[in-house]
Amino acid sequence: MRAYHTPLDLVRSSELEVPAICTRPDLLARASQWFQDRFPGEILYAVKANPSPWVIDGLYASGLRWFDVASMAEIEMVASRCPQAKLAFLHPIKSRAAIRRAYHDYGVRVFAIDCAEELQKIIEETGGARDLTLIVRLAVSNDHSVLPLTGKFGVSAHEAPALIHQARAVADQLGVCFHVGSQCMQPDAFRQAMDLSSRLIAQAGVTIDIIDVGGGFPSLYPGLTPPPLQAYLDTITQAFENMLVLENATLWCEPGRALVADAESVLVRIDLRKEDALYLNDGAFGTLFDASHSDWPFPMRAVHADGRLATGRTVPFRLYGPTCDSEDVLAGRFDLPATLKTGDYIEIGLIGAYGTALTTRFNGCGQYDYVCVSDTPFASAFDLEQRPATITPMHANGPGPSGAR
Ligand SMILES: Cc1ncc(COP(=O)(O)O)c(C=O)c1O
Structure with missing residues (x-):
């Protein structure tokens, strides 16, 4: 597995064709x-x-x-x-x-x-x-x-x-x-x-x-x-x-x-921005099954195509997955930086539990690049204090999770 300090280094270093599972x-x-x-x-x-x-x-x-x-x-x-x-x-x-x-x-x-x-x-x-x-x-x-x-x-x-x-x-x-x-x-x-x-x-x-x-x-x-x-x-x-x-x-x-849960995040690319809709290269039939089917709130941070963390004023976005199924959409709206555009990335945290485990090959998707990183950007039940003060994870502002899997 290739190793980077953070997923931002991964974005800087190479062209990412498939979503990357950032293992920790x-x-x-x-x-x-x-x-x-x-x-x-x-x-x-x-x-x-x-x-x-x-x-x-x-x-x-x-x-x-x-x-x-x-x-x-x-x-x-x-x-x-x-x-x-x-x-x-x-x-x-x-x-x-x-x-x-x-x-x-x-x-x-x-x-x-x-x-x-x-x-x-x-x-x-x-x-x-x-x-x-x-x-x-x-x-x-x-x-x-x-x-x-x-x-x-x-x-x-x-x-x-x-x-x-x-x-x-x-x-x-x-x-x-x-x-x-x-x-x-x-x-x-x-x-x-x-x-x-x-x-x-x-x-x-x-x-x-x-x-x-x-x-x-x-x-x-x-x-x-x-x-x-x-x-x-x-x-x-x-x-x-x-x-x-x-x-x-x-x-x-x-x-x-x-x-x-803490041990994996997924780095997804925005393949297209269409006004307030972001079309991602992973979704409901991939690692984000729970985000769409159970309305589960995952932490996120946005990354520009050059590897800079995207910050600044946020606006609500809809997030769509890559398949043709209209259910391939994450539940709710997501407050993300207004500057996001096609080719930028979003890192979605805490997908280590029931994330990669639930991925399918639907539409020929389901291929992931596995890399190893050592940063700790998202809050953890094990050590809240380790979370760097500079990063504010963003999440859906829709309704909370509901229903059984
Ligand atoms: C028999 C059994 N044990 C343990 C688990 C793990 O549960 P959790 O991930 O909520 O800790 C499950 C989850 O479905 C289960 O079915």
Whole structure:
């Protein structure tokens, strides 16, 4: 990967034909270290948030050993890059072949379930294995998350005690997990989910080895300022102490967004300015899926074609992506410098989570140039103070995010 101090140097140095993913390994390592220093348990990276090889390698190099994988493709990819990595197959619904191959070919022992039929599939495909770690996924409230994940997975409170009981009979290690929804804005959401878990475990009348609080840890997007991340860990630690579990029960978490959001930005070119419309070379079918489909507010800074930061009076712009689909437009209006013109660039920050992971090849797009940079232009949940005072990230002035992915 080519290295530059900032994306501005990249603009100065060469002709950029495709959008550039500006990777920031230092910020990835900082996020990983932060969790490793403070989370009182095991951290499993949710690979789906960003499966890029440089992210997997970077997290492993930073000391993270557990990966939450959702498919055979993720298992194969992580295992091929980091053979010593420990894998947990935490998608509650898996094909029989995936269960078989994960267990027999890749040594996966940790599987999530949210119904008796999935439990039965695991028993059958592993040949009645006695060394399984089964994690029962509970349905919990997602009321405090910006991107709720409810309705699809998770056993109801009504059915959970029976499933926990059933799983205990075959599991070597037994856990419960949940997901409070992505970009959770209230630490108390974790406490509520843990209190519910505790009640359901008591009703099941069995011992539990693992409490997995899932993902949902927030990043710092414009207009979406969560409480400090430490407050989430304090709440979880306190709630864990109050849970009806054994002394030696362990705590797990599965962060995706919080670990990787800061670690990538995308540098897009303005292929045409038509009055207040900017036509970009990336959009809804590329790294900006969430900016268009969920109305997600990303920080931005504008860069002139000669590599100078664009500043001065701002006016509202519409931002269109490169494909012919009329839905390839970012939600809202964006206050950007009035001087912007065809051939200039916009750097859009915090696309490390669910950005590159969601790109498609629609219209022949979806090709990116990966470079490495070391500046820190956008505010981060990990260290607000590091943000240089000279740069004011701009963002949409439309409505805030809404709805599930
Ligand atoms: C099972 C599971 N764990 C963890 C995550 C990561 O969530 P987040 O990126 O909100 O931390 C997800 C996201 O969908 C998930 O489905």
